Amino acid sequence: MHLLITGGAGFIGSHISPLALEQGHRVTVVDNLSQGLRENIPQGARFVYGDILRPQSWAPKVGPVDVVIHLAAQISVPASESDPLEDLRLNTEGTLRMLLTAKDLGARQFRMASSAAVYGDESCLPLKEDGPVRPIAFYGWSKYTAERYVFHFAELEGLEAIVFRLANVYGPRQRTEGEGGVIAVFCEALAQNRFPIIHGDGSQTRDFVYAKDVARAFLHRLASPGPATVYNISTETRTSVRELFSMLAGVAGKRQDAFRSAPSRPGDIHDSVLSRQKAKNWGFTAETPLADGLALTWKYFLDRESEA
Ligand SMILES: NC(=O)c1ccc[n+]([C@@H]2O[C@H](COP(=O)([O-])OP(=O)(O)OC[C@H]3O[C@@H](n4cnc5c(N)ncnc54)[C@H](O)[C@@H]3O)[C@@H](O)[C@H]2O)c1
Known part of the structure; x- marks a missing residue:
């Protein structure tokens, strides 16, 4: 399959691309290198410099893709508090733009990195995907809003969508x-x-989860993803x-x-x-x-x- 990985020059992307190549997929990384590094993109992956807010400048170079793995984001909670508009632009508008781009590029699947931050300071542990969502920072809200856009878009366009709420990745x-x-x-x-x-x-x-396990989750069951849904990726x-x-x-x-x-x-x-039961039922365990x-x-x- 041809995978487009947004933010693939970042930390988590640097674990997904090599694994995807190893599994025989074709990988294109799009990144504006605002935080990521060129050296994080492995040999064998194609790099297209670009901003997720301006896909018109790079998407035509990418060609048809099967799956979009959307990682590019503003990831700092304090930055979201000091500049909530920029956080909204990158995390929510950026996700919507990537959904539209996924459609333009003919992708059948969309997988997005969300965060435990959507749960906020919930006391009913372990946190479950169908439990309350009460972000305490703009970052949690921009990610949660992006999740809702993903599911709405998936329903409208028949896209197979998965949202991963990641615990503390290291x-x-x-x-x-x-x-x-x-x-x-x-x-x-x-x-x-x-x-x-x-x-x-x-x-x-x-709840610390190793980056290679997170990479395995993003590539899990690409051939038969199942219905649009959200999974925690954690060790519980x-x-x-x-x-x-x-x-x-x-x-x-x-x-x-x-x-x-x-x-x-x-x-x-x-x-x-974060509860890992739902992901386990899907056949995935961070090991x-x-x-x-x-x-x-x-x-x-x-x-x-x-x-x-
Ligand atoms: N690291 C964690 O513990 C953790 C936990 C929960 C969720 N997440 C989510 O996982 C994803 C990846 O996180 P990470 O830790 O690898 O972060 P990272 O900052 O290392 O990677 C993000 C990448 O996105 C790129 N980027 C940022 N803005 C861009 C733009 N406008 N256009 C194109 N590229 C852009 C950056 O250059 C960077 O390479 C993010 O969506 C983040 O919110 C991470």
Whole structure:
């Protein structure tokens, strides 16, 4: 199949493209490199420079596609709060433009990256796809609104659509600046012999899912996707930030107290864990144990540091 991956030069895209090529698919990446890197696009994939808000300038170069995997987005929660209009433009209007482009390019399937942020600070854990949706930041709203556009468009146009609500994704090539994931931030600090910061008492929990597992989810059952729906992609495992640090310090051979403490950040959700039952019923399970994923991620950051 010919896959068009928007935002494919970013972190998650850098795990999907090589796997898709390995599985025998043809891959075209479109990205404006605002956050992503050219080197994240593997050999064998075609790169088309372009902005999702201006598909008329690049879509004619892409040719017919079978599947659109839509990752390109504004991913920072604080940025969505400081500039909600830009967040809406990139995440909601950008998604609608990609739906229209998918139709123009003859795609039969559309798969979009959404986020656990759509659930907000819900206390009924693990969070289920059919449970309440109450975003607490504009980012959650722009993603949730984009989800609704996907399903409406899918119904109108007979497109096979899947929305993936991703838990906390981690792995090699994740960025550390801005909204960088906590694992990437911890790995980078330890690799540079700095003490990472733990906000609050470290008892806050997250559901960490390895990027390769997320890539497998995006490519799961491309031949027979099933009805339009939403799946959480998660491990359904709660790990506190303190536990995470302890595991990572073990992997990296650092002292267990090699961190600094800082006050909790306002607006941080205390606990987040996503049910994986629905995805399991679809035949998908994120299978990389956190210890293994951490070891691979640590190795990446350590190698990167020694090459710098
Ligand atoms: N990383 C996570 O933990 C996580 C969790 C939940 C959801 N998601 C979602 O997964 C998707 C991918 O996230 P990521 O972590 O790989 O982020 P990323 O920032 O690494 O990748 C996003 C890519 O989109 C590109 N892009 C941004 N605006 C663009 C535009 N206007 N036109 C073309 N390209 C543009 C960037 O250059 C970048 O390469 C996003 O939709 C994000 O909201 C990520």
